[in-house]
Amino acid sequence: MSWRDHRTRCICKKIMFSPEEWERVERLHRQLTESSVRYKQFGNYARKMLSEREIKVTVVRPLTDPTPIAKAIGRVGVNVNQIAHWANENERITPEQVAELRDGFARIERLLGELFDERDSHEAK
Template identity: 30%
Template sequence: MTWKGNRSRPILKSVTFSEEEWRWIRDAMRVENRMRRSAGLRQVGWMAFARNRIRTAHAVNIIVPPDLRGLSAQVARIGNNINQIARQANMRDEATYGQIMEAQAQLRELRGLLATLRVGASRQVEPEGRPGWL
């Protein structure tokens, strides 16, 4: 009888890690097993942990705006303006209505700029649907 024999998972893959990568994986396993114990579930070993992580992995697409430097400069300018208003208010222990309105306008502009950034995430789905081993 060969190694594959009567196994339900006859394909064997091997992987190597650096010390730092293995520490990260070991810590992630500890965290997951701690959460499983607190939920009343049994702990998982390395093979089950790796299968689960590979099986549930997903791709993340990050769309970077073409003018990131310009956007960064605008955000820095707005941040400096808001900091100056806050510094004056802290030094005098008061802020004028105009300063508060200016800070709110700057924050609205900042929110608008940041809203232009878009981070998209997509999951790759098996064409046949959900595999039987899930």
């Protein structure tokens, strides 16, 4: 009895790569498996690439992607700092209100840091 018996895919081909080619293949496979578990097994990936020459993957970022949020919060932070500076110069705001603004901004920074940490730990997997 042969290993080919009772297989739907009974044709076996062997292919050789240079170290540079193999590094590129591994990198492409790794990038694909980050966003699609369908091609986690290398055989599935190689078969699809060889037979159809491309694999289309749509990456959907979660709503908690910190990159666009970070830009917006940076602008908010500049505004908060300008308000605090103006208030300190004009003394039309109490020190408690300034402290409240600073505490709010510190909370935003902390939450944004947590989003980045969560994203980085997810990408490391």
